[in-house]
Amino acid sequence: xxxxxxxxxxxxxxxxxxxxxxxxxxxxxxxxxxxxxxxxxxxxxxxxxxxxxxxxxxxxxxxxxxxxxxxxxxxxxxxxxxxxxxxxxxxxxxxxxxxxxxxxxxxxxxxxxxxxxxxxxxxxxxxxxxxxxxxxxxxxxxxxxxxxxxxxxxxxxxxxxxxxxxxxxxxxxxxxxxxxxxxxxxxxxxxxxxxxxxxxxxxxxxxxxxxxxxxxxxxxxxxxxxxxxxxxxxxxxxxxxxxxxxxxxxxxxxxxxxxxxxxxxx
Numbered sequence: 001x002x003x004x005x006x007x008x009x010x011x012x013x014x015x016x017x018x019x020x021x022x023x024x025x026x027x028x029x030x031x032x033x034x035x036x037x038x039x040x041x042x043x044x045x046x047x048x049x050x051x052x053x054x055x056x057x058x059x060x061x062x063x064x065x066x067x068x069x070x071x072x073x074x075x076x077x078x079x080x081x082x083x084x085x086x087x088x089x090x091x092x093x094x095x096x097x098x099x100x101x102x103x104x105x106x107x108x109x110x111x112x113x114x115x116x117x118x119x120x121x122x123x124x125x126x127x128x129x130x131x132x133x134x135x136x137x138x139x140x141x142x143x144x145x146x147x148x149x150x151x152x153x154x155x156x157x158x159x160x161x162x163x164x165x166x167x168x169x170x171x172x173x174x175x176x177x178x179x180x181x182x183x184x185x186x187x188x189x190x191x192x193x194x195x196x197x198x199x200x201x202x203x204x205x206x207x208x209x210x211x212x213x214x215x216x217x218x219x220x221x222x223x224x225x226x227x228x229x230x231x232x233x234x235x236x237x238x239x240x241x242x243x244x245x246x247x248x249x250x251x252x253x254x255x256x257x258x259x260x261x262x263x264x265x266x
Contacts, residue, residue, distance in 0.1 A: 040103065041069040044080040048095040049088030056096040057256070059084055060117040060159075062110065062150070063129035067101035069236060071225035077233040082240035083126060083247065090248055091257055098122065106132045107143035110150035122159045123256060126247065127151070128208075130166030130194060134186045140193055148197030160254045161203035162247050164239075165191040168209040171216045173228040204250040211242040 061080040069078030084095040100113035133143040151161045170184035198205040216223040223235040251257045
């Protein structure tokens with residue numbers, strides 16, 4: 001019996017070791033397939049909706065390449081400008097956009113981004129982060145706590161915070177099993193931990209896996225950019241479309257949008 005258990009244990013160890021080797025090799029392959037960001041995303045900061053009356057609503061976008069709009073060719077295609085334009089039209093107020101987000105950022109980079117954001121006294125912060133924590137095998141609980149700390153600092157300064165939690169990365173075309181399976185498990189665990197931390201800190205989470213993944217799975221050729229890893233302009237437009245209602249709901253709940261103020265202005 002002991003000999004049999006030893007054999008079984010040896011087979012399991014060998015399989016696990018082989019799987020790890022495959023995953024590491026696939027991860028390195030993806031890094032070669034996905035090009036390094038040679039050109040930064042279009043500069044998105046500035047005043048949006050200047051024709052609207054009243055003081056500007058200061059909005060800041062924090063996070064990684066998804067937040068920064070890597071893959072967008074024009075300023076108006078970036079998430080910050082898409083969301084800022086929609087918020088300005090729906091609220092009838094100008095929006096002053098700030099964007100500390102940068103390509104390659106992880107949750108551990110949020111303290112620096114929050115510091116930069118708070119220098120401009122933001123009314124609203126929108127955060128998209130987590131994908132790099134998953135793909136670079138960062139500790140997920142620590143990443144979620146770092147996000148929660150960032151939300152807490154922003155809330156303490158009177159800023160309203162909306163967070164798009166990590167999407168399910170199984171949707172990324174370059175990923176193949178078993179790396180795809182591992183990325184899916186890690187991204188779903190991170191999203192759940194992010195949701196708990198954001199809510200505890202007083203922020204409003206948006207479940208991107210539920211709201212966004214179906215569109216990317218149904219039409220990857222259209223939703224993904226040339227590197228098949230970052231969204232295309234159409235992908236960013238879809239992201240803005242699914243994120244806008246929760247953002248407006250959060251602003252209304254926080255009193256930024258008065259209860260009687262229409263949010264259908266265009």
